[in-house]
Amino acid sequence: MSRESLSKRVERAGKIVDGLDRLYPDAECALLHGNAHQLLFATILSAQSTDQTVNRVSPTLFKRYRTISDFADAELDELETLVRQTGFFRQKSKNIRGSARKIMDEYGGEVPDQMESLIALPGVARKTANVVLGTWFGKSEGITVDTHVGRLAHRWKLTWRSKDSKDAAKIERDLMEVIQREDWTRFGHSAIWHGRRVCMARKPDCDNCALSPLCPSAHKV
Ligand code: SF4
Incomplete structure (x- = not known):
């Protein structure tokens, strides 16, 4: 894959973060915990x-x-x-x-x-x-890259690794390069929600995805 300019990825990342915020304003960690x-x-x-x-x-x-x-x-x-x-x-x-x-x-x-x-x-x-x-702790030290975030990073072309790469550490570095630090934790939560509800691994629901105008992979997966 040719490497798109950083500024374009940063611009797309910002719009995707805004879109996710609108879609999932209450996104949070789904694991039960009290401390x-x-x-x-x-x-x-x-x-x-x-x-x-x-x-x-x-x-x-x-x-x-x-x-x-x-x-x-x-x-x-x-x-x-x-x-x-x-x-x-x-x-x-x-x-x-x-x-x-x-x-x-x-x-x-x-x-x-x-x-x-x-x-x-x-x-x-x-x-x-x-x-x-x-x-x-409310500290932005990195971005949680699980299976959903890894998949969506590829579909949104926010990582320039080969599409088969599942190297979470490298994908995380790419995401940290294009997403504002204050958005890291929120992005992690809301991207996971989007991956579970709309952009599923096998059958992404592009027809009903509010992010499709921004998504380089819309209707191509
Ligand atoms: S347009 Fe399709 S591939 Fe892109 S984020 Fe939405 S569901 Fe996923």
């Missing part, structure tokens, strides 16, 4: 799963383990049983307990609000850290 550690652990559970599945297990999980200390002391067997439905439950359980222990040992039981500290926790990559930083 930073619940959001962190729910986001770890959401990998290779869906928010609905995670939201089915979260109420019981958060009732059983109320504090980070409770998670740090969890018996793996019991934790695994509670999160089994979300898939990859053994690794996720290890990561959740490992993160809780590290937060207890190194951060006095408080979820850190720095990117470097978050991505040093077991099972936490930039995507999870961005969710926690943006949604809970």
Whole structure:
């Protein structure tokens, strides 16, 4: 793919952000949570799963383990049983307990609000850290690139990677280059909503998409 000028991508990105704001003024993180550690652990559970599945297990999980200390002391067997439905439950359980222990040992039981500290926790990559930083701490350190945001970045040609690229870190860098920093968190939420409701992976509903006049892929997918 030839590389379009940066200014054109920036201009299109701004219009798409405005369009998403109009379409989804209330877009927010769909994972149930009431504090930073619940959001962190729910986001770890959401990998290779869906928010609905995670939201089915979260109420019981958060009732059983109320504090980070409770998670740090969890018996793996019991934790695994509670999160089994979300898939990859053994690794996720290890990561959740490992993160809780590290937060207890190194951060006095408080979820850190720095990117470097978050991505040093077991099972936490930039995507999870961005969710926690943006949604809970209100910090724009990056853009959450999940499967929906990655797909839409390609369709909107806001990334110049080959269309098969699923390298979230590179796509995130491209998006950060063309989207205003104050819009990063909101864009992440609203793009996910658009990807779920309208611009689905297999059958994007271009006929009913309010963003089609802006979209380089309208009626071409
Ligand atoms: S016009 Fe089609 S491809 Fe473009 S964002 Fe809308 S649904 Fe997706």
